[in-house]
Amino acid sequence: MKKQIKWIFILSLTSVLILNFYYIGSIAAMLYYNDYNVRKSNMYHYIDEIEIADPDGDWYPLMNKFYAEGFSRYADEDVELLIMYSYGDFKLGTSTLFDSESPQFNSFYGCYIIKGNKDEYFGCDRYGKILIDRIALVPEYDFKYLVAGDMGLAKEDFFLEYEVVDSRVQNESDYLEMKIRTNSIYHGYEEFNINYVQYGIPYKKCERKDFYPIDIYCKLKIEKVENNTVIVYYIFTPTKELMDSWNGGIYEGLYN
Numbered sequence: 001m002k003k004q005i006k007w008i009f010i011l012s013l014t015s016v017l018i019l020n021f022y023y024i025g026s027i028a029a030m031l032y033y034n035d036y037n038v039r040k041s042n043m044y045h046y047i048d049e050i051e052i053a054d055p056d057g058d059w060y061p062l063m064n065k066f067y068a069e070g071f072s073r074y075a076d077e078d079v080e081l082l083i084m085y086s087y088g089d090f091k092l093g094t095s096t097l098f099d100s101e102s103p104q105f106n107s108f109y110g111c112y113i114i115k116g117n118k119d120e121y122f123g124c125d126r127y128g129k130i131l132i133d134r135i136a137l138v139p140e141y142d143f144k145y146l147v148a149g150d151m152g153l154a155k156e157d158f159f160l161e162y163e164v165v166d167s168r169v170q171n172e173s174d175y176l177e178m179k180i181r182t183n184s185i186y187h188g189y190e191e192f193n194i195n196y197v198q199y200g201i202p203y204k205k206c207e208r209k210d211f212y213p214i215d216i217y218c219k220l221k222i223e224k225v226e227n228n229t230v231i232v233y234y235i236f237t238p239t240k241e242l243m244d245s246w247n248g249g250i251y252e253g254l255y256n
Contacts, residue, residue: 021093022090022093022094022200022201023090023093023200025197026060026090026197026198026199026200027061027062029197029198030062030064030198031062033064033198034062034064034065037065037066037067037082038065038067038082040067041065041067041080041082041113043080043082043113043115046082046113046225046229046231047065047082047084047113050084050111050231052084052109052110052111052233053246053247054086054109055107055109055235055237055242055245055246056103056242056245056246057088057103057104057242058088058089058091058096058104059086059087059088059089059104059109060086060087060088060089060090060095061089062086063084063085063086063110064084064085064086064110064198065082065083065084066082066083066085066146067080067081067082067083068081068082068083068141068142068146070141070145071138071141074137074141074145075122075134075137075141077116077122078116078117078118079114079115079116079117079122080114080115080117081112081113081114081115081138082112082113082115083110083112083113083142083146084110084111084112084113085108085109085110086108086109086110087104087107087108087199088102088104088105088107089104090200093200093201094199094200094201094202094203095199095200097185097199098185098186098199098200098202098203099205100186100205100206100208101205103237103239103241103242104237104239104242105186105238105239106184106185106186106214106216106236106237106238107235107236107237107238107239107242108147108234108235108236108237109234109235109236109237109246110233110234111231111232111233111234112138112142112230112231112232112234113229113230113231114138114229114230114231114232115227115228115229116228116229116230117228118228119228120228121224121228121229121230122134122228122230123135123137123138123222123230124224124230128224130174130176130222132164132167132176135176135220135222135232136162136178138232139160139180139218139234139236140160143158143160143182143183144158144160147185148182148183148184148185148211150193150194150195151185151187151193151195151202152187152190152193152210152211153183153187153210153211157183157211158182158183159181159182159183159213160180160181160182160183161180161181161182162178162179162180162181163178163179164176164177164178165177165178165179172224173221173222173223174220174221174222175219175220175221175222176218176219176220176222177217177218177219177220178217178218178220179215179216179217179218180215180216180217180218180236181213181214181215181216182213182214182216183211183212183213183214184211184212184213184214184238185202185211186202186204186208186210186211186212187202187204187210187211188202188203188204188210189201189202189203214238215238216236216237216238217236217237217238217239217240217243218234218235218236218237218243219234219235219243219246220232220233220234221233221234
């Protein structure tokens with residue numbers, strides 16, 4: 001009996017270690033990589049002042065950072081972009097970001113910090129009015145090159161369409177609610193991808209085509225701050241109830 005208990009304990013411990021291997025590895029890797037990207041961007045002072053509440057549900061414990069050096073060329077404008085983002089927490093060794101049955105499937109929240117290197121704000125006209133088509137370039141670049149593209153979606157197969165559902169100005173900040181049609185990140189594992197270090201290994205729960213089209217709901221708050229810098233707080237999710245319930249500390253009283 002004692003021998004059986006011993007083997008049950010060993011098997012249970014082994015299972016826990018295996019299931020948490022990617023999770024622990026993800027956090028360890030991202031702690032280093034986040035610090036590296038922040039130092040590379042030289043945007044410490046903005047990050048220290050930003051507070052973003054978690055949406056409902058279980059989310060990855062870190063707010064990751066990525067300094068997107070290619071965005072300036074994509075936008076054809078002298079700007080710098082630092083992306084802060086989080087996603088569904090790990091379950092059974094991988095993020096629920098890949099789980100088509102999870103409310104956190106294909107969901108991200110965080111903020112974009114966009115610093116203009118000339119005397120102007122990115123995504124604004126000379127009078128300070130928001131240019132939605134320019135602001136939309138940021139998630140378009142993010143999805144195309146840093147999310148689905150980095151997970152294996154061919155650039156020629158990527159698409160993104162959007163419609164503005166609501167647009168408001170309050171306390172000198174712009175608020176947008178949008179519906180986006182784009183590729184999902186749903187796909188099966190074929191070979192190792194560097195993104196799997198942070199997200200875990202993807203898996204399939206249904207026979208849908210890789211990167212099949214989905215509708216994504218989003219809220220944005222666009223705030224102009226010092227040094228020609230624009231901060232865009234966001235949530236992107238195919239779960240409308242999740243978007244509706246999230247204020248993130250920035251929508252208080254606006255969409256309730």
